[in-house]
Amino acid sequence: MNELHEDLRKAVQKMCSKFSDEYWRKVDANHQYPEEFVNTLTDSGFLAALIPEEYGGAGYGITEASIILEEINRSGGNAGACHAQMYTMGTLLRHGSKVQKEEYLPKIANGNLRLQAFGVTEPDTGTDTTQLKTTAEQKGDRYVVNGQKVFISRSQFSDLMILLVRTTPLKEVQRRTHGLSVLLVDIKKSLGNGMTIRPIRTMMNHATTEIYFDNLEVPVDNLIGEEGKGFHYILDGMNAERILIAAECIGDGRWFVDRATKYAGQRIVFGRPIGQNQGIQFPIARAHVNVEAADLMRYRAAQLFDEGKPCGAEANMAKLLAADASWEAANVALQTHGGFGFAEEYDIERKFRETRLYQVAPISTNLILSFIAEHVLGLPRSY
Ligand SMILES: Cc1cc2nc3c(=O)[nH]c(=O)nc-3n(C[C@H](O)[C@H](O)[C@H](O)COP(=O)(O)OP(=O)(O)OC[C@H]3O[C@@H](n4cnc5c(N)ncnc54)[C@H](O)[C@@H]3O)c2cc1C
Numbered sequence: 091m092n093e094l095h096e097d098l099r100k101a102v103q104k105m106c107s108k109f110s111d112e113y114w115r116k117v118d119a120n121h122q123y124p125e126e127f128v129n130t131l132t133d134s135g136f137l138a139a140l141i142p143e144e145y146g147g148a149g150y151g152i153t154e155a156s157i158i159l160e161e162i163n164r165s166g167g168n169a170g171a172c173h174a175q176m177y178t179m180g181t182l183l184r185h186g187s188k189v190q191k192e193e194y195l196p197k198i199a200n201g202n203l204r205l206q207a208f209g210v211t212e213p214d215t216g217t218d219t220t221q222l223k224t225t226a227e228q229k230g231d232r233y234v235v236n237g238q239k240v241f242i243s244r245s246q247f248s249d250l251m252i253l254l255v256r257t258t259p260l261k262e263v264q265r266r267t268h269g270l271s272v273l274l275v276d277i278k279k280s281l282g283n284g285m286t287i288r289p290i291r292t293m294m295n296h297a298t299t300e301i302y303f304d305n306l307e308v309p310v311d312n313l314i315g316e317e318g319k320g321f322h323y324i325l326d327g328m329n330a331e332r333i334l335i336a337a338e339c340i341g342d343g344r345w346f347v348d349r350a351t352k353y354a355g356q357r358i359v360f361g362r363p364i365g366q367n368q369g370i371q372f373p374i375a376r377a378h379v380n381v382e383a384a385d386l387m388r389y390r391a392a393q394l395f396d397e398g399k400p401c402g403a404e405a406n407m408a409k410l411l412a413a414d415a416s417w418e419a420a421n422v423a424l425q426t427h428g429g430f431g432f433a434e435e436y437d438i439e440r441k442f443r444e445t446r447l448y449q450v451a452p453i454s455t456n457l458i459l460s461f462i463a464e465h466v467l468g469l470p471r472s473y
Pocket of ligand 1: 209215243
């Protein structure tokens, strides 16, 4: 761990210390967007970690960005409220035109615009992305968008959305990955003009929504990259997403292990700390071991990513190992706290609900295992 990383950790810890357990408990209970936290994170420049300096960002690599998100979750907070801006911005950065980058990136970096929404998932197609049904048909200088998306998080608190649509019908393309395109949608202008957002209440505070498109007009100038190549642009950003989510899970895992250890040392039952019993201390120790092991894969994936080397296998393995380790640690922390683990004021049940998401989103454990089986081990494709 180098000096920059240590300084970065300390700076993020200092910022996070202003947001207490009570703060996160309150926004969770009210299903409220943590505006104050996201604004502070933006003003500190941390949210613009991956935006190059020429556009007003910090110009960091994925390793540094992952440290920022890890520390947010490690502090008891939830980076899920804002993490998407780090990886969705990459689609614009890598594939946007010079004009688009100059127009949007400085405003995203300084907080004038939020790019927090990423519209891929649809109700009828799920993980099978190439089958998505939302279409965009070009009419003059506009695309006319029709369809529906589901579980699109933070769309009510974002100015812009990266939207994946089909621009060439499936039956007219040679490969099912062809004919998909990425549009940059101005959410504020679109609301009431062909786009409707409906919130979905979930078991944790994630500001997720469903979105309906009914002849929404998007300027052709808002197409990112080339028409028909959108699937590859989205895939490009997925390794970054996997590594960043892995780091959040590492932060969660360490938070759970800390809380469990502290409680096990203090809680006296049968005249001695419960942590003196191996039945209590071994599961905590094992959870710690698994979090630390997953962390090594997270750094391995981040290093390869920052060196510009292929890292699909490592990014997926890091995400799987870290999500499993944080979920194991969550279960252990809940068990260690006995009945108090279920009481809101201990925050265990809140973080337990939050970290559970990463078994399913942004990619489920099964789909990672399929990827490893097919692309790393060479087994036949199973779906
Ligand atoms: C809180 C939340 C926030 C989200 N935010 C966003 C967002 O901002 N943007 C966005 O685009 N999406 C978002 N998602 C969607 C998320 O990425 C999907 O839920 C996830 O990819 C799984 O898709 P699905 O729900 O359609 O499940 P399905 O694809 O229907 O799968 C259901 C289950 O079946 C399993 N399964 C499916 N196919 C196979 C197979 N071939 N082999 C083995 N198992 C299989 C899956 O692993 C899963 O467990 C969010 C989801 C949630 C819950």
